[in-house]
Amino acid sequence: MFNYNFQWRPVWRSLPDLFEASLVTLQVAALAIVLGILVGLVLALVRMNMRGPARWIATAWVELARNTPVLFQLFFFGFGLGAFGWHLTPFTIVLVGLTFNSAGYLAENFRGGFNAIPDTQLRAARSLGMTAWQAYTRVVIPQVFRLVYHPITNQMVWAVLMSSLGMLVGFRELSGETQFLASRSYRIFEYFAVTAVIYFVIVKIILLVSRLLAMRLFRY
């Protein structure tokens, strides 16, 4: 009844390749989060403070990013733009796709964060002679950052896991590499089982680092 013979040796031999691919995964996810934070912050500020086309674009961005499958978003930047003759490399497709997605989610987190900071903080800062820029960067945003810190961590985890969709647009990150190696040796189950463990460990490391960093950053 159960006569599958596990063969792990090919997997062990490929571990260096898998670790290298893990770094690619981490790289694209980390870049997407850094860009996502910057773009998400801008989207949130535009949605809160502006009117007209800028606000419509920001709102459309957030709505699309949050309410359509990530896979479709990747396909759009891969095959969708390809149809118009705009060909991005697999790395860029995944980076742009994940940035688009994280920016949408983070924008809403930022918006919630900003709304949680009383207006009076801004007033107090301005009453000391700070410019609006100084008041935001020195007083308001540092407080917002603490509120969105854990959501950002979650988004980072999400980006690592979602980057596996990269394999469907030909990107050789951890999943793409796993599929490539697995199809060469036909040890599909073994390869993906080990890769699942690698993902699990990566996520646990991210959570640990995030927690240690929080202890250093937020002493109040």
Added chain:
Amino acid sequence: MIEIRDLHKYFGDLHVLKGIDLDVQKGEVLSIIGASGSGKSTLLYCINALEPIQKGRVVVDGTDVHAKGTDINRLRQKLGMVFQQWNSFPHLTALENVALAPRIVKGKPKAEARDIASEQLRRVGLSDKINVYPSALSGGQQQRLAIARALAMEPEYMLFDEATSALDPELVGEVLDTMRLLAEEGMTMICVTHEMGFARDVSDRIAYFHQGVMEEIGPPQQLFGNPHSENTRKFLAKVR
């Protein structure tokens, strides 16, 4: 000197200040009393342009506060403000709270800003709380921190917006004592307050605001002893 001429302020259709005329001399302590919604806090916000005005003028040392082209950030350095909700910056220690504006607004070197800050914290009696975050301070201590933060900019005027209204009764005294100290040092102060005892003891003049109008202004003895206006009389009868 602060000169206010025919100041009108609306919130939408609501006419909050209906033509205020008021001069505050250097070194004077003026208290503003009146019921909630009488416009007294709004007046303070109009003096340092945290609120725009619809008509009239506010002139501080010859500078028209609301004129186009006025460098409001520079002007606000002269006008320290203390709020009802003390608004300490929760992510900064007491020292950092006070040192921030001297450093980034006035461009003082870090070490000098810290010296200024610890000096002001000493002045309000918080020397032992320098490295404490606001969450570990009582309301009264946070309000004194807010006073130190405003003083660190070396303002020429201090505006107090119901500085003790949000405090537990037992903490009011320490804040009032700090304000008294400032008054004795000759600071020009405008205090919107519900503390009648403080207003009587410390003020040179007291103004009574009623429904957006400055109903009456005069020395404490006159306002408390022999108010001219019927509304003032009624108000004082209620609060005493």
